[in-house]
Amino acid sequence: xxxxxxxxxxxxLSRALGSAMWMYDLTGGARIGKLHKRISPxxxxxxxxxxxxxxxxxxxxxYDAEADDARLTVTVARTAALDFGAVVVNRVAVAGxxxxxxxxxxxxxxxRRQRRHHTAAHRHRARNPR
Numbered sequence: 001x002x003x004x005x006x007x008x009x010x011x012x013l014s015r016a017l018g019s020a021m022w023m024y025d026l027t028g029g030a031r032i033g034k035l036h037k038r039i040s041p042x043x044x045x046x047x048x049x050x051x052x053x054x055x056x057x058x059x060x061x062x063y064d065a066e067a068d069d070a071r072l073t074v075t076v077a078r079t080a081a082l083d084f085g086a087v088v089v090n091r092v093a094v095a096g097x098x099x100x101x102x103x104x105x106x107x108x109x110x111x112r113r114q115r116r117h118h119t120a121a122h123r124h125r126a127r128n129p130r
Contacts, residue, residue, distance in 0.1 A: 018038070024062065029062060029063060029064075036063075037061045037062075038058055038060055039059055039061050040058055041053070041056035041057060041058060041059070043059075044058075047061070089108075091110060092109065092111065093108060093109055094106055094107070094108050095107045095108055
């Protein structure tokens with residue numbers, strides 16, 4: 001954090017951030033087994049070497065938003081298929097996209113057999129099905 005005279009945030013706000021880190025730990029961070037840590041300006045600079053070292057103050061290191069990418073991908077694909085009627089395919093690469101009216105279309109190819117397929121979708125805004 002850049003604090004103090006000429007800094008980005010005031011010392012009062014910097015102290016409030018410390019309290020906020022503890023609240024974050026209580027509401028979520030402790031659940032994943034990782035609590036925030038106050039780190040020195042040198043440690044902060046080691047994490048983000050593009051920051052100006054002469055303006056750094058002690059900072060916080062915290063953990064957020066861990067996700068299982070494979071599970072997230074399957075969940076999004078399943079929701080698209082079940083709730084919005086999307087066709088979900090595996091082992092297919094997009095070979096080209098055309099945005100000509102009245103529909104957006106894509107040319108794809110199966111990775112194993114090298115077959116080409118053409119699909120079109122009418123333009124509409126996605127809406128929450130619930």
